[in-house]
Amino acid sequence: MKVLIFIPAYNEQYTIKNVVENLRLHCPEFDFVVIDDGSADDTKKICRENGFPCIALPINLGLDGVFQTGIRYAYQNGYDIAMPFDGDGQHNAEYVKPMVAKMLEGYDIVIGSRFLDGKKRGGMRIVGSGIISFFFKLTTGVRMTDPTSGMRMVNKRMIRALCDNLNLGPEPDTWAFLVRSGAKMAEVPVRMNERLAGNSYFTFGKSIAFMIRMCVSILFIIWFRKRVD
Numbered sequence: 001m002k003v004l005i006f007i008p009a010y011n012e013q014y015t016i017k018n019v020v021e022n023l024r025l026h027c028p029e030f031d032f033v034v035i036d037d038g039s040a041d042d043t044k045k046i047c048r049e050n051g052f053p054c055i056a057l058p059i060n061l062g063l064d065g066v067f068q069t070g071i072r073y074a075y076q077n078g079y080d081i082a083m084p085f086d087g088d089g090q091h092n093a094e095y096v097k098p099m100v101a102k103m104l105e106g107y108d109i110v111i112g113s114r115f116l117d118g119k120k121r122g123g124m125r126i127v128g129s130g131i132i133s134f135f136f137k138l139t140t141g142v143r144m145t146d147p148t149s150g151m152r153m154v155n156k157r158m159i160r161a162l163c164d165n166l167n168l169g170p171e172p173d174t175w176a177f178l179v180r181s182g183a184k185m186a187e188v189p190v191r192m193n194e195r196l197a198g199n200s201y202f203t204f205g206k207s208i209a210f211m212i213r214m215c216v217s218i219l220f221i222i223w224f225r226k227r228v229d
Helices: 016-026 043-050 062-076 093-103 124-140 156-164 172-180 204-219
Strands: 003-009 031-037 054-057 081-084 109-113 152-155 185-189
Touching: 003 016, 003 062, 016 031, 016 043, 016 093, 031 043, 031 062, 043 054, 054 062, 062 081, 062 156, 081 093, 093 109, 093 152, 093 185, 109 172, 124 172, 124 204, 152 156, 156 172, 172 185, 172 204
Parallel strands: 003 031, 003 081, 031 054, 109 185
Antiparallel strands: 081 152, 109 152
């Protein structure tokens, strides 16, 4: 069973070493690769100095571009399972093995959920997440408690499907589309860390725009996409 953990990293010079060290501590048997998304800081230099496998993108492609890079790398190198793992320190390496174990029960997609136990703090992002979860269940019949979780794991069949559909990014509408195409999805409980350094991409305005875009896509657009095999 070949597992790839790919680490999107944009200006993560203060966190990348700690992220890799934690992965090596908790799941040393799994492969990893850092995907430097055109960083302007010393992220790439730190990876080179420490001997970390690193794909250095010449320009900043953003989340979708890095996700597709990691998925294509997994496909071309024959991995059975692939997952992104944040380079900012928010993801906990201790949950990777439980997610793999869940995957081996026969699932195509495994999501690390912060809310599987039902506990949610207030705020607009939580409200938005709840709305997306509602439309996800409405259109797929499957409950997804944490649609914006960045801890997402896919098997070989999904790796191939994502490579064949370059317009599929790492967002909730992709998982809704794949579930509607017959993919089996499960969630496992995880705990996230606070960001160790840097700033989140999602401002208040971007969070609202993201929620609207995901809801429109899940309700309407995914119905016109060709289903995967």
